[in-house]
Amino acid sequence: MQRTSDPFYGKRCVLRPIRDEDLPHLNEMLRESDFATAAYLYVRSPDRTAETHIRELFIHSEASRLTLGIRTHDDVFAGFHDVELVDYERHRVCAPGLFLRRGYRDQGYGIDARILMADFMFRELNAHRLVGATWAENARSLRQYKKIGAVACGRLRDAVFFNGAHRDLIPWSLSSEQFYAAAGNYLTELRGSE
Amino acid sequence: MVVRLGTLADVCAVLRNDASQLANTAAAMGLRLPLDAASAGDWVSDCFSHGVLLTAIQDDPERAVALCKASYVRVAWRRLNLSMWVADVTDGLTYVDAFVRSAFALTDARFIELRLADSLEWISGLDQRGFSKEATYPEFLSLAGRRVDQHIFALHRTDP
Numbered sequence: 001m002q003r004t005s006d007p008f009y010g011k012r013c014v015l016r017p018i019r020d021e022d023l024p025h026l027n028e029m030l031r032e033s034d035f036a037t038a039a040y041l042y043v044r045s046p047d048r049t050a051e052t053h054i055r056e057l058f059i060h061s062e063a064s065r066l067t068l069g070i071r072t073h074d075d076v077f078a079g080f081h082d083v084e085l086v087d088y089e090r091h092r093v094c095a096p097g098l099f100l101r102r103g104y105r106d107q108g109y110g111i112d113a114r115i116l117m118a119d120f121m122f123r124e125l126n127a128h129r130l131v132g133a134t135w136a137e138n139a140r141s142l143r144q145y146k147k148i149g150a151v152a153c154g155r156l157r158d159a160v161f162f163n164g165a166h167r168d169l170i171p172w173s174l175s176s177e178q179f180y181a182a183a184g185n186y187l188t189e190l191r192g193s194e
Numbered sequence: 195m196v197v198r199l200g201t202l203a204d205v206c207a208v209l210r211n212d213a214s215q216l217a218n219t220a221a222a223m224g225l226r227l228p229l230d231a232a233s234a235g236d237w238v239s240d241c242f243s244h245g246v247l248l249t250a251i252q253d254d255p256e257r258a259v260a261l262c263k264a265s266y267v268r269v270a271w272r273r274l275n276l277s278m279w280v281a282d283v284t285d286g287l288t289y290v291d292a293f294v295r296s297a298f299a300l301t302d303a304r305f306i307e308l309r310l311a312d313s314l315e316w317i318s319g320l321d322q323r324g325f326s327k328e329a330t331y332p333e334f335l336s337l338a339g340r341r342v343d344q345h346i347f348a349l350h351r352t353d354p
Contacts, residue, residue: 091336128341131331154329156346158304161271166304171329171346 007120008068010112011190015068015081022069022077029079029101064088070100070113078104081113083121092128094121098141111144115183118148122176130179133169135160142170149182150174241265247297251289260286262293264306274303287319294323298351305350311335312343325349 008015018026067082079100086093096117100110121127133156134141142152150172158166180187241248241263251260260280267273274297280286294306308325310317321327325347334344 091334093334128336129331129333131334153331154327154346156307156328157348157350159271159273159307160268166271171331173331173334175333 007124008116010116011186012073012108012112013078013116014071014073014075015113015116016071018067018069018080022080025077025101026080029099068117070098070104070109072104072109077101078109079113081117083117086131092126094125094127094130095132096121096130097132098144105140110140111147114144114148115186118174118179118183119187122179127176130174131172133159133171136168136170142172145172145174147182148174149178149180151178247300249293249296251292260289260293262289264293264297264301266301266303267307272302272304274301274306276306276308278308285316286314287316287323290320290325291323294349303351305348305353308347308349310345310347311337312345313337317345317347320347323349324353326353 006014064085065082066085067080069077070079070081072078079098081096081098084095084097086095088094096114098110098113098117118130121130130150132145132150134145136142136155151174152170153173154171156169156171159169160167244265246263246265249262251262253259259282260278262279263277264274267275276290276293276297278286278289278293280289290308297303297306308320312330326349327345328348329346331344331346333341335342
């Protein structure tokens, strides 16, 4: 496979570090009810969606977290994709998470961003596995993980609580072999188009 | 066997006396325990200040056979994550039993989650203690140079 000069340039979007000008969009996202539900990992209380907190989360984030903005080819901020490195020096396992603004969903940005990030993690950071857990009702997310080759590996009953109810999580796991078997053609097309 | 709910001083004493032995087996379980007294003290203080349950389990007053830690993943979720450091890596089941009872009695957790490496022989006995294996992350851990699955077990308060 030919190496690309920009590993974060996809068919539909580009992954870039979060910029100051993105912060108002992030703040707006964190206040959207569906995102607040989705982002249970981020938002511990509504009053923490202040700009300083957003800045801490997305610009000055800790070394164990890689956060990139998802931008359209027209350079519009469409969401973000992050990866938490889980005890990476020992296990080389990481957990990705992705959130899109309203109006940018179901248009191919999510799957594009997931493929770019997973390819980067396997190819450049030598990840052994990508893992995660998605709540069982999140059909969009589960569909995208399946598309990139991830395999569900159980069901955690009542593992999280939001919107008034305990909900199940579906844990999933993705190896390099599974990923390139599922996304190899996409990447070949992408690299070939450069 | 004595199950003592640790005060800060108790747990620090256990770590001073038995940290090396517990930490040696921690690696086999995919866990870490601070080894030196200074960082152990900080670790324990941090646990206590964040509402984490720490319990020393001793087979006599002088020797700890396990250190158990339970913390809420998120209080609103009422889900406790249990970590254990045991002196004898071939045994852990007895301590799970003892600690789970304390954890349920002291909190309003709906369930207790236990993440363990597949390499531990005694985990096959967890189902007899009411735990169900809810997920397996394949090759999640790297232990002693080989890839090992990580299982997620759960015991719900309402489970028989």
